[in-house]
Every structure is written in structure tokens, then in C-alpha cells.
Amino acid sequence: MTATAIASETMTYREALRLALREELGRDERVFLMGEEVGVFDGAYKVSAGLLDEFGPDRIRDTPISEEGFVGAGVGAAMLGERPVVEIMTINFLLVAMDQVINHAAKIGAMFGGEVRCPLVIRTPNGAGNQLTAQHSQSFDGWFAGTPGLKVVAPATPADAKGLLKAAIRDDDPVLVIENLRVYTTKGEVPLDDEHVTPIGRANVAREGADLTIVSHGYATVRALAVADRLAEEDGVSIEVVDLRSLRPLDLETVARSVTKTSRVLCVEEGWPSYGVTAELCARIQRACFDDLDAPVERVGMAEVPLPYAKNLEHAALPNEDRVAAAVRATLDLAPAAA
Amino acid sequence: MTATAIASETMTYREALRLALREELGRDERVFLMGEEVGVFDGAYKVSAGLLDEFGPDRIRDTPISEEGFVGAGVGAAMLGERPVVEIMTINFLLVAMDQVINHAAKIGAMFGGEVRCPLVIRTPNGAGNQLTAQHSQSFDGWFAGTPGLKVVAPATPADAKGLLKAAIRDDDPVLVIENLRVYTTKGEVPLDDEHVTPIGRANVAREGADLTIVSHGYATVRALAVADRLAEEDGVSIEVVDLRSLRPLDLETVARSVTKTSRVLCVEEGWPSYGVTAELCARIQRACFDDLDAPVERVGMAEVPLPYAKNLEHAALPNEDRVAAAVRATLDLAPAAA
């Protein structure tokens, strides 16, 4: 922390989200949090711990297990000018509320000719936990990012967790904030300035490098940075990591600038790559950087199976650091001649 | 129809689906059709017209408006060895049943260690009709194709409509058959042989050509073929059209063979291209054919907006023939030098 920097503090990703909620709840009466176990239980993953005592049951509203019902209630409340933040315990459960998110929230602005808006925020973690198995270890990020009318962000660091959640709450459109089960406990410096807002639609070069670019979001960025450090040591390669932060809009300008520099790129995601986020990245990068690429755009994600329970199978199926490192090496091995 | 060919008949896509249903209902007692208005009403789009009289209300089962309930009922019945064919009036309504399709049907085989299977078929049309507007004009093809545990097919011709629906019904895994609102009335030759089954996972070179490959599925293939004929005439270019037929599994071998020959490729889909089916095609083609491409893999789809009602806006937003033709020309214009 340099002398000129704004006061900041080291905290977990979870605490950074809580800080953002507390600041926005305090700033704007229209903001309220709604979801299963967000109050009395302090949140299934403790993001909202303590907020019930501070803001009361009207603003920290426990719901029945009825995702379709209370996501839709968020949509309706937002249409009347409220600023609901709906917590979905994990993204897997958003599948029972898809109709409200895709057929309703995402349609309102355009379908009604701009006559009414829907400033709704939905927060939910994606990805694998610790052997949570097939029904509880998914990432549907690309489905939402591919839906016109929605905005989708996925912070990878505590600072961005605070900044992007605040940006989402202040945005006048429906925004999905994708968190991650494993990232909650990661730590980092977080600005205490209550105007610390990370703009939507801006990627971040999380690590500078010259030989290859890794493009990722959310927890995959944490993995990417670890692999970059490891390969710098083991292979002496210099990897640049572009953390997308936003999936819709997508900041391809920043990605393309990096790829133009490194000529090689690996896209990493927690979810299944086929028809996933990394598919879109490959599609845009090969078009934007066709003349710059020395090798095909590569990608790594979760093995294309419903995630198995057994620890060894789960580890093998996830985009673990060994798999990411192997993909980096393979991408670097391809002689430019081949291109 | 050549002398050696099996007896075939010209019929609409809708009639071909009905023929497949009739044949399979007759062949296997375990097969039954279930959905809204499939019986007394003859089907919202008349695919099942007449089948109620022929097979009775137990096998042509009208349901309440409860997609989550009866899709799940199909899952359960399939687990006990039945062969349910569930009709969803349009793919937009599948959003209320996503949990049963993605969190349940797709998980059964792997999550239960192969102890039980789910031979379920879901049939539903995607795409735009005639000014049906934002909530009724969508295509979520890639969402399902990106879900391990599912198989997804999308016939573009009456012959494949019959062949792929029969293949889906006979398959031991859950299969989504994606039809299309506009393709129902298209006509074509359909083999009458009741063993006419189109294998899942095999694309079809629907038109041979040398200058550029269009890769598409469903109704987009109908558009692609029309554009190919038109540009052959207007510009004297030779376009090859690869009709995917299956989205999961995806027959990249056939696609790559064509691209290797033409060196230029345009992917077309009815839905939104970002994070869509064409994104996955771009990702795989650029990797499989990196050294063969003279231009980036291009794509065209529905404009990235909730489809507006007004006729002129709807036309502009859809991947109409003018937009596809313009994309073909732009892709051909790019000098190989540029690559």
C-alpha cells in the first residue's frame, strides 16, 4: 500500500462482498437483499453475516425455497424502482428460475420499448466446491452472458468483488454477479472508499507477460495467476493474464491488445468449455487477431462430464493447475511455422 | 427418385415427424407422447394431428400447463424403462423446465454410476415465427448442446426429421430434438422405410462447393442452401453447405474436411451468435483447421436483441438471406494474403 493510495484493507472476497452490500444498503433506501437463509442463518456461505441485525428483516429478507417466485418478485420490485439484490445459494438453483431471468428480466427494456427498466441484481456462486457432485458443481456463465438484455460480471478478486457488486447495484439494468464457491475465502487488498466502483465492461490485465496470454474470469483467474508464477519459475516463460471481470459486455479490446502482443492464447474457465465462455473467446479472438496468432486459440475447462463425487475423479475433472500448465506448454510448443 | 432408391414420398417436415411418431408408437409399446395440446387439439403446430384417434389418450397424453412437472414425469417414466416423447410447445417454455432437463435428466447416467438410464426424448421448435416477439422467438440450442449427459439433434429436412426423431426415440440416453417454427411447412422426399434412422453424430454435406463452406443446423441450413444457389447465380461462387444435424455430439470431422477443402467458412444459426452454437464452431474449426484457413471463421445469427415485434425490425434482426449473403461475400473478399 503506497502512501498515495486510498486507504485499503486486506480482507476475504466474502468480506468484500459484505462491505459492498453494507455500503449500498446504507447509501440507498431502495436497496434490499432477498434470498434463502440470508438473514437468520447469516447466509449459506456467510456473505450476509450480521446484516440482518444492522438493517432488519425488511431489508435482509429471508425467503422460502422458491427461487422462481422470489427472483420474479425481484423483477417486479425493480420495475417499480426498488433496487433488489437477490441471492441464489448456488448457480445450480438458478435453473428453476430461468424463466424469470431470461424470459422476463432480460426482456423488459427492449420488449416494452424502453418504457420501463429492471434494475435487478442477482448474486450467485458458480463452480465446484469440495465434492459437491453433479447437481451442485456447475457454471452456466455463458448462458447468461449470451442473453441480450442482461449484463454479467464475475469478479476474481476481493477488490473487484466489492467494485463490481457496487457497480451492479447502481446499474439501471439487470445484472448477474457470478461469484464462486472456492473464491470466497481468498484474500486481497480492498479499497475502503465507498465510491470504489469497478466499471462494467472493463477487463483487467492482472499480470503482464510476453510469451502467452491466459484469458479467464472468476476463480479460473486465480488458477491462471498461480500457473503463471509456477511456469515463470519452472520454464522461465512469461505469461500475461487477462481477467475478463465482465462477460457481457465483453472487453475484447483489452484481450486483443494482449494477444497481439503475445501471439499465443489460452482461455480457461471453471465450467464446460464446449458451447461455453471460452468458445466465445476463441470465436472473437480468432477473428480479431487472425493475423497475429502463432497458434490456434486453446482452451481448458471442466472435463465434459457431470462432475463425479469421488475426490480423485473430481480433481481430474476440474481445470486444475496441472491441466492448465500442460495446456500452456502445449500451446507454446507449437512452432510459429505451423501457423 | 432413382430406381434403386427405397420408396419415398414428398411430404412436409411436420408430416415426416408425424410419420416417425406413428411408426415408433406402432413398433414399441413403451413409446408414448406427452405434452400440452398434443391430443384433442392435434398439437399446437399439428405435428401429432390424428394420433390421438389412432393410439388413444394413454399414449397421446394431453397435459396441464406444467412443463416442469411433465418433463420430470418423462424423466421418471424413462428411468423405469418407458420411452416417453415429451413435446414442448416451443423451446421458450423449456425455461420453466430447465431444472429437470439439466439437473436431472442429464445427470442420471453418470451421477448414479451407470446403474440407471434415462431414455427420454424432448421435442420442441426453436426460432422466430411471424412476429411472435421477444418471449417467443428464441433458440437456446447451445445451452443444451453444452450439457454433458444430453444428446442434441436438429433436423433441417423432412427426411432427417423422420430419421433423427426415430434415432432419438431408439436411443438409450436423453435426447433433445430441436425443430423450428418455420421449417415445419418445408417439403422434401422422405423414405417410407420404417427402418429409416439417421445416425446421431453425423453431419451431412447438403451441398457441394469449392469456394466457401457454410456450417449450419435446422432452419439456418434452409437459408444457407437458398443463399448458396443465389450466389452461384449472382456471383458465380461455389458454396458447400454442411448441415450439422447433431449438435451434441458434433461431427467436426465432416466440418473440418470441408473447411480444409474450401479454406473459408461461415457459420450461421437462428439464435444469438454470442456464446451460441456458432461460437463453438468457430472455436473448434480454428483449432482443427488453423493452417488451412485463408480467412477468420465468420458467423451470422440473430441480432443481439430481444426480437422486436414490428415486421421490419424482426426481418432486420433475423439472419435473413441478405445478411447471410453479405457475410459470404465479405468472407470471400478477404485476400488470402491477409491470413
Added chain:
Amino acid sequence: MGTSAPARQSLLSTGERRALYEEMVLSRVFETEAERQYKAARIGGYCHLSSGQEATTAGVVRAMTPGDLLVTGYRCHGFALARGVSPDAVMAELFGRSEGCAHGRGGSMHLLDVQRGFYGGWGIVAGQLPIATGLALALVRQGRSDAVVCELGDGAVNMGAWHESLNLAALWRLPVVFLVVNNGYGMGTAVERASAEPELHKRASAYDMPGERVDGDDVDAVIETTSRLLAAAREERQPAVLEALTYRYRGHSVADAGLAYRSKDEIAERQSRDPLVRIRAQLLDAGLGDDDLDAIDREADERVAAAVAFAEASAEPPVDRLAFGMHALGSGEQFARMRPGSPFGEHELTFDAGLGA
């Protein structure tokens, strides 16, 4: 039949009843014309008519105060007109023109007018219920003493969204009246073939919520019952279910002949009890003359003809505003860096078309 009897002596003055007649006739004439225009291919999409249901539509809306909110399904022409949206704006919307109430973006199913508290016009069966619940929650949070009327059909009561919404509304005591317009069929499916409890209002008990059934063709009964339930919603935050029994004369949509699943006799029998005829008779009893009433009918014809002329004259929405309204002002800035590598033609079609830039 378990319907509550019409109010002993009507709450309506003759003038009010006359005004209701005007509304009901206007709705009937408007939709008859809409069907004609649809068949002339000047209206597209689905077009769901409510001919026969006018007493329910007009009566319910009459019981609402200006501050109350309205949400409906896709069969919403009558509700929009009853709530005071001009026939011009509605017809222009059906024609897909800029001066339509949704600027040509929504069409028949997605009418709205937020100034009049009409929050749409929704097309997914029962999808509007959670939204209505949320509007009611917002009313409470904002300290308003208004209520929400949420229209749905008899087919919608079998959707999960019905269950989740009613439970939330009852649990949180939200001011919303769920109006079940029971016209006997969901497309071709009779109520008894869809609902295990065909007396739909009884389902309210599963949420410890009052549920009532009313003859939806008796405008006095509709107004009386709706007023009572809305008052309880406004004053005690008591949500409720109101089932109105009525009948749809035309097919499910203009594309459906409506004869595969019901008999011509059944339709004729219902038409013989046409709510328009009923109220017209009441007005004659009240001393109005046939000429008065014929004049009202003529005015409706003229009003609708004028609406068609207005719609024809209204401009098509400009194609370069394809994405108009999709995102809030300022969003263009957020999307500015998305262009590299975009699908062919995407810029022209979307990014340059009203991303609130």
C-alpha cells in the same frame, strides 16, 4: 353454482353503467376489427381476443383506483383499453408502429402503460405472477396503500409460478388480488382436464388466503367482489384469489377456429347470455333509449376506425434503432470495447442501435 350473487342493489348509477357499456362495446368492436386486420396481414404474431369476457375486464378495472397496478397475461387488449390506454396507441402497437404503447416492440401480447399503472402484457403462462408479487412488495416498501391486480387464465393455475407466488404473497401479506379469468379452456384443454381441483378459487386455501368465485359475466357482481377484495388488500394487506367465470367466444388466438374442443351449441348457448346484451338490457330498463345505445355503438365504430387510421399513419420503428430500450442510458460506454471479433454485421445491427449510448 358457487358464485356469489350479484350485489342486492347495484352500486352503479345509470351514468356509470352507461360508461361501462361504452367500455365493453369499445373492447368488442376493437377486437373484431383487430381480427379483421390480422386476417388482412396488417397485424402479425399471436392475437388473443377476449370477446365474451368484457364484463370481467371492464368490471375489474372499474374497481381499481388510479394508484392501483395492473399486470396481465397476453390476452390484454380489453384491459389496456379499460385502463384508459387510447385505442390509437393499442392499434398502433398491433400494427408494430412507433406510436404504439410499446413503440412497436411488444405487439398484442405486450401492451403496457406505466403512467396508468399497467405493467404489461406478458406471454409466458403464469410468468406475470411472481412479477405482480414483486410489484406488491414494492408498494409495501414504498409505504403506498395501493394494490396490484394480477390477471391470469384458468390454465395458469397449474404452473409452479402460481404456487410460489401465492405462498409469498400470503406469507408476506402483500396487497395483490390474483384474478383468475376462468373462460373454461386453456387453448383446447377444458379446466377439468387440467386442474385436479376444478373449483380454482378453492386453491387459495393452500395459502390460508381467501378465494372467491364470481359470475364474470355479471358486471355488478364483478365490481362488488373486486372492490371488496381490493379494499382488503389496500387496507389490511390481505392478498386474495378471485375466480371470474366467463367464456371466450373466439378461438384461443385468431389462428384457432376454436371448434376442435367445444361444440357450436356450447358457443351459441354462451353467446345467448352475452354480457353486452345483459348490460344493454339493464340500461334500457334504466330508461335509456335504443337510439342512445346505438349511438354508443356507432361512436365505438368510429373510434376504432380512427384508431386504424392512426396506426396506418404512424411510422414504422427505424431499423437503426433495433436495440432501442434494451439497455439504460450510459450502457453504450460499457459495450464500447465489445466490438473486436463480433459476429458479422453485429455493429450495424446492435451496437449502433440504441444501447443507451
Added chain:
Amino acid sequence: MGTSAPARQSLLSTGERRALYEEMVLSRVFETEAERQYKAARIGGYCHLSSGQEATTAGVVRAMTPGDLLVTGYRCHGFALARGVSPDAVMAELFGRSEGCAHGRGGSMHLLDVQRGFYGGWGIVAGQLPIATGLALALVRQGRSDAVVCELGDGAVNMGAWHESLNLAALWRLPVVFLVVNNGYGMGTAVERASAEPELHKRASAYDMPGERVDGDDVDAVIETTSRLLAAAREERQPAVLEALTYRYRGHSVADAGLAYRSKDEIAERQSRDPLVRIRAQLLDAGLGDDDLDAIDREADERVAAAVAFAEASAEPPVDRLAFGMHALGSGEQFARMRPGSPFGEHELTFDAGLGA
């Protein structure tokens, strides 16, 4: 309390009651050990215990015939054991081993044994209800006179899937009994804070379906009521709701201390009425000696210790069978042409790993 009184004179012989005691003790001991193993990090994922609910679990399964089918939520250890799945296969599954009942792919939430008619162990709240409805539909289509028991929790009755499933079951007269295990809480949410109608069995009336409530800690009452409802399901295709009132001693899952939303006193009070103590007292009354019963307890300890040993000895599932079971035999052929351009490492991880090739 509106619970049906225990059957006047019990239907159970002392031998049968003794067998039930064995089952209940085995379940309790098994789960106590599972918690220990979880804390020793040899079991992962979520681990939901049913300690305190044994009378409901054992009683309901006892009322089932071999041909009946069982579907449950994720809190399913006790149901698997009661249905006769060996503790070895269950513990091996919790350990994620090849000899687990789901070959290590499912874990605690996804136990099953189709030979015993147990169709899983599901993790999405209420997701198992539509599936149970479909199993019942299949029973009818196959002309079988068996029935389905579908377990769910008190929190699941607020999901749309509950509503759609019960309506379908009633409308189509499907042989299924929906067993609502009301243990007072859904995670930290008390029933009254989640359901507008806290007497959950009453919700059955919305489907014109019988609904009953029973003291879930009274094993005789559970068996009597379940038997009656299952008989009606088998013989008259009459679906029903059975609400069993019981209590969960431990937290929602092993990760939850279970004290943030309820008092220590409340837990102690319930434990003072432990169903295991109750049935043990009944057996003593019936003439069994403490030594007999202590022997049963010891056998349970040994059986569970043996299960742990079995699980430890069982092999981990081979990583090269990552996709085992995902697709039916012959699917490898269908996927053979998907490889070009596949994501890095995909072949090794998926295509070569049990696509039924």
C-alpha cells in the same frame, strides 16, 4: 396436535418391533460414524444426517412392499439402509469408492439401489417430485399394482415442482404417496417462516387429494398410516400426502452447528423424546431384556465398523473412467467424430473414459 393417534393396539409383533429397533439403531450409529469420518476428511461434499428422524424413516419403509418404489431428497442414508442397501455399499459411496452403491460417482446425496426399487437420492429441493410422479405413471402403464413413496422436506413444499407434481398425480390418479418429513426447519428457516399454511398436509386439498399428519416419532402410527395410504395408492390409484412430524438433532449438514436458528433447550427437549428411547422402552415392556438390546447396539457398532473397513479397502474409481455411465453403450461411436478441435486434454479426460464405446 392434529396428528392421528397411534394405532389402538399395535400391528407389530415383538419380533417385528425388535427388527425395527435394529434398523433404527443401525441408522443412528451409521450416521454418527459418518459425521466422524466427515470431520476426519474421509468423506466430502455435503453430508446430511437424519438422527432423530429414524422412526419416520424405518416406519415408512417398513410399510412398503418389495415392489414399491422409493425416491428421496439428499437426506437419504437412513432410507437406503432401511430399504436394505448394505452399510458397506453406503459407506463406500460416502468414501467415494468403486464399490459404493453409485460406484463413487454420487456420494451422500445420491445413493440408490434400483434392485431394491430405490431410485435415488436427489439434491435439488423438490426436483425428485416430478420424477416420482413419472415413476408412478410408468407403474400404471406397465400394469403393476405397486406404488411410489416420494420423500421430501418441509422446505420443499414451497417449490413450484410440488404444485405441478401433486396436480399431475391427482389428475391422472397415479399411485404415489408424497411423504413430507417435517422436521421443523429447512436449513435455518422454521416452517412458519416459509409456508403460509404451516399445516403442510392441508395443502393436499388444493388437488382434491387426501392429506394426513402423523407423529413421525411414533413408529406404530407411521407404519399404520403409511400402510393405509400405500394400500389406497396400490388398489385405487389414490395419491396422497403424508406429513410426518419429527425433528433433526444435528445441523442441516455436518457443516452446520444447527444452533443459530433454534435453542439448545429445544433440541434437548426433543432428544428427551428420542424415538430410539421410545421403542427401546416398548421392547422392554414386551419382555426383552436390556442385555438383548445392548447386544443389538453392539452389533450395530460392529456392522458400521465393518462398513468403514469395507469402504477403506474399496478401490478409488479409476480416473480413466471419468465419464463412466454418462452415456449408454454404443454412444462412443456417435461421439467418435467430435474430437477435431476439442478443448485441450478433452480426449484423455472424456472421450476415452466410458462413453459406452
